[in-house]
Amino acid sequence: MKRYEFELKRSSHAVDKDKKPITCEQCHIPRRAGIDYLVVKSYLGVRDLAVHFFGDTKDLDRRNMQLVARRFVSDDNCRQCHQDLMLTAKGKSISPEGKKAHEAWLGKDGKGRRTCAGCHSNMAHLPKFDRRYAVNAAFAAKLPPEGE
C-alpha cells in the first residue's frame, strides 16, 4: 500500500483545488451510503486483509491490475470534483478532441460509455512500464527513476 501512497502524493491528484490532501477512499469507495457502499467496502476490506496476511504484496501484477482498475474507481467520485466536463478542474476550457470524447460519454454524441478511469488512466498511480508515455512525462519526472 505504501507504494501507491507514495505515487499518489506526487501525482496531480495529491491535493484538491482547496489544497486539501485527497485520500484513497475519496476515489475508491462509492460515496453514496447504500448497497454499493456496503458491498464494495466489505469486499475490498476482506480482500485487503486476505492479501495482507496470506498474499505477497510485492508480487502484484500491475499490468493486469490496470486492465480492471476502472472497476474500482466509481464515476460518481470523479464527478464530485469534476462537475463540468467541458472545463478542467482549474476552470479552463478543454481541447475540442476532449469535448468530443466527453460528449460521447454524456450520451450526446453516440453512446461511448466507458467509465472515467477507462480512458483516464495513470491519474494517481504510475507503474514503471507506463512512465515512457509522453502524457505521463510530468508525473514520471516527480517519481524516482529507480524502483517500482
Next chain:
Amino acid sequence: MKKLRQFFTDTLNQITLGRKWLIIPMALAVLALAYFSYLSLAFSGTRCTWGQAQHGEVTDAQSDCYACHKKVTPKIAQDWNESKHGMLLVKCYVCHGLPDGKGAVPFSAKPDAKVACQRCHAPAIERMYTKFGVREGCNSCHGFHTNSLHHDAYAKSVSKQKAE
C-alpha cells in the same frame, strides 16, 4: 399462483425432510449467489462497453485518426507510433476500417484477428502453423500495438521470450 406456492413449499419440505439444518447451507448458497451476481453486475469485467462516438461527423479528419487519438487515447496512439506498424505507417484503417463504413475492412474497435492479420501475414502464419501450430488470437503472443523494433521499451512479447 396458489398451486405454484404449494408446489414450492412441498418440494422444499421434501428436500429438507428431517434435515432441518439443510436450510442453513441453502440460505448461505442463495446469499452467496446474490452477492456474487451483484458484484459481477456492478463491476463488469469488460473494460469498454463499446458503443462508438459518432465518428462520421468528424469530416475534416476522416482518415487521420492519429491526430485526434493522440489526445483522446494517448497511450494506444503512442504504442502504435513506436511499434513496427507505426514505423512502417500501417495506419489505423488497415485493420480497424474507416468510420464511414466504406472500403473492404469493416469499422471496428476490435477487429477479428483471423481476418485482419491474414490480409498481410498469411504466408508467415502458414509457416508458423507448420512449425509451432497456432494459438487462438494473434494478440496473446504478438501484441498488435506493442510489437516494437526495440524491445527495451516494452515487456517482451510472448513470441520473443525464450522458453524457460
